[in-house]
Amino acid sequence: MGKLSGKTAVITGGNSGIGLSTAKAFVDEGANVVIFGRDQKSLDDAVETLGEAAIGVRGDVTSDTDLDALYAAAKERFGKVDALFANAGIADFAPLADASVDHFDRVFDVNVKGVFKTVQRGIDALSDGASVVLTTSVSNTKGMASMSAYSASKAAVRSFARTFSAELVARGIRVNAISPGPVATPIYTRAGLSEDEIEAMGAGMADQIPLKRFAEPREIASAVLFLASSDSSYVVGTELVVDGGWTQI
Numbered sequence: 734m735g736k737l738s739g740k741t742a743v744i745t746g747g748n749s750g751i752g753l754s755t756a757k758a759f760v761d762e763g764a765n766v767v768i769f770g771r772d773q774k775s776l777d778d779a780v781e782t783l784g785e786a787a788i789g790v791r792g793d794v795t796s797d798t799d800l801d802a803l804y805a806a807a808k809e810r811f812g813k814v815d816a817l818f819a820n821a822g823i824a825d826f827a828p829l830a831d832a833s834v835d836h837f838d839r840v841f842d843v844n845v846k847g848v849f850k851t852v853q854r855g856i857d858a859l860s861d862g863a864s865v866v867l868t869t870s871v872s873n874t875k876g877m878a879s880m881s882a883y884s885a886s887k888a889a890v891r892s893f894a895r896t897f898s899a900e901l902v903a904r905g906i907r908v909n910a911i912s913p914g915p916v917a918t919p920i921y922t923r924a925g926l927s928e929d930e931i932e933a934m935g936a937g938m939a940d941q942i943p944l945k946r947f948a949e950p951r952e953i954a955s956a957v958l959f960l961a962s963s964d965s966s967y968v969v970g971t972e973l974v975v976d977g978g979w980t981q982i
């Protein structure tokens with residue numbers, strides 16, 4: 734019997750990186766999963782990898798219509814939603830002096846409003862006793878150059894874990910945040926960094942991390958599994974930091 738047997742999970746950003754690795758971990762533990770993202774090809778590839786327990790829904794977290802279609806599809810196929818991993822996000826870095834309003838709005842639209850709407854539009858679909866996990870980042874507590882909009886967006890998400898919990902706990906719904914340090918995913922290439930820039934940034938960060946390396950996505954997925962399952966039944970409104978000790982030592 735898996736930790737999520739008979740449960741249905743919705744995972745935004747489930748077609749890449751941390752979200753895809755979490756979808757695999759959830760399916761391995763017996764869950765049905767509904768993955769959501771904008772890119773049809775990677776959604777199709779992910780569903781093929783995940784097998785019959787998975788469906789993909791194409792859409793954008795900034796669109797109420799797309800989010801409504803996501804929860805409608807989840808309910809139609811699996812009848813309910815017991816776990817929600819609001820994980821979709823973008824990295825977009827710019828020094829304060831050069832950062833445009835467009836840059837700021839882009840980051841906040843996806844990372845803050847997108848998470849807010851993902852949970853808001855899902856409230857009716859969530860079962861009583863459901864678990865909601867939000868993806869923040871250790872950048873919410875570290876001051877790193879060129880990351881003002883991104884880090885502030887993740888601080889807002891960390892705050893949501895508290896306020897959403899306060900509102901939903903009466904239904905037994907727990908909301909927590911997962912807070913990764915650097916993880917080896919496509920997010921850095923998507924942020925527009927060249928391979929050389931990624932390598933230089935990676936070496937610089939890895940040097941500061943006590944474990945001297947980036948996390949693998951599955952190392953984040955196993956912590957999300959803990960928060961999504963009844964193993965964390967007394968954990969509410971918190972942030973689980975998974976960063977190789979970066980912010981702690």
Ligand SMILES: NC(=O)c1ccc[n+]([C@@H]2O[C@H](COP(=O)([O-])OP(=O)(O)OC[C@H]3O[C@@H](n4cnc5c(N)ncnc54)[C@H](OP(=O)(O)O)[C@@H]3O)[C@@H](O)[C@H]2O)c1
Nearest residue numbers: 746749750751770771772793794821822870915916918920
């Ligand atoms: N990698 C790290 O070092 C790290 C560290 C801390 C926190 N995080 C956070 O972890 C989360 C997952 O990132 P990742 O590293 O796994 O990166 P990734 O591989 O780039 O995955 C990002 C996912 O979000 C989806 N997404 C982005 N914008 C979207 C939108 N507007 N609507 C719907 N889906 C959208 C992407 O799918 P489509 O492009 O198909 O839409 C993709 O599946 C993000 O919130 C990120 O900020 C990452």
